[in-house]
Amino acid sequence: MADHRFPFRITEKAERSSRHQIMAIQKRCRGRIERVVRKVIRAAGREFAAGAMEELNSSRAEEQLNCFFAQNHRWVANLAERNRRTAVSTYDFIDATMPGAVFKLDQFAVIRSKRTAITSLNGPILDLGVYKGESTRGLAQIFPDATIHGFDSFEGLPRDWSIALAGHFGDVDGMPPDVPANVRLYKGWFSDTLPPWALQHAGTAISLLRVDCDIYSSTKTAFDVLGPMLRAGSWILFDELIGYRGWQDHEYRAFEEFLQESGLGCEYVAYGLTYVLVKLVGDG
Secondary structure, eight states, rough: OOOOOOOOOOOHHHHHHHHHHHHHHHHHHHHHHHHHHHHHHHTTOOHEEEEEEHHHHHHHHHHHHHHHHHHHHHHHHHHHHHHHHEEEEHHHHHHHOOTTTTSOHHHHHHHHHHHHGGGGHHHHHOOOOOSSSHHHHHHHOOOSSSOEEEEEEEEEESBBBBOOOTTTTOOOOOOOOOTTTEEEHHHHHHHHHHHHHHHHTTTTSSEEEEEEOSSSSHHHHHHHHGGGOOTTOOEEOOOOOOOOTTGGHHHHHHHHHHHHHOEEEEEEEESSSSSSSEEEEEEO
8 A cells, every 4th residue: 555644754865955955055145245245345445445355365254154154054954953853743643643644735636626525514615814815716716606705814924923923924915815706705813703704604514614824823713713613524624734843833733622622533634745634523
């Protein structure tokens, strides 16, 4: 049987390629640094330039540049170690909890293949985290006969994330994107927009909930409000459940808390670099 687990192991060829890429980056950086220094020197005047250019080409300048790149090597090494720990923790989680899940990079190809099963509940489809609308438009295309309910503040992250600062994803200047006719957008923070929506649709079971909330607090709010509408047979597509530094503290943590509080269980269906598709089942 084919092993569909995430291919975290790094080959020697990939390692050599990474070293070559780092060397190429350093070479480009060195050239850019020298060009900037020369530009500043020229602006300071010819008399100063003569002495400064001599200093630039001296062994002392070479030592300073070498020191910079030595520090850069350590930074790259530390980054590689952090990424290694992230990869190991993610792989261990996949190995322990997703033996039957399929690895596939394209999450929307998976959704398309599960379209009939997803619509069997005949419930609403939600996209939490619209941003520029790519995911929302994808869902609208896969489910042309359904209304896609998209939620976003369009102001970026409300607080720091482990891999991004507050305000990140706010480059749309508060403006919702253009979306197909079968999409309805709700602008505002989840704590303001989800409760009235849930009240209006009370008693219905959500067919598909796409969670691109990124941080714990936003995901927690989503599950607190929408939890009663998630039943056995509901599907949840997490955009960043795994695969990045601190993944255990955000969407994953909020989801685990929801499962414990609701008594529901889940079947891991598919996953990619960071996304995970799950189907809720009746027993925890």
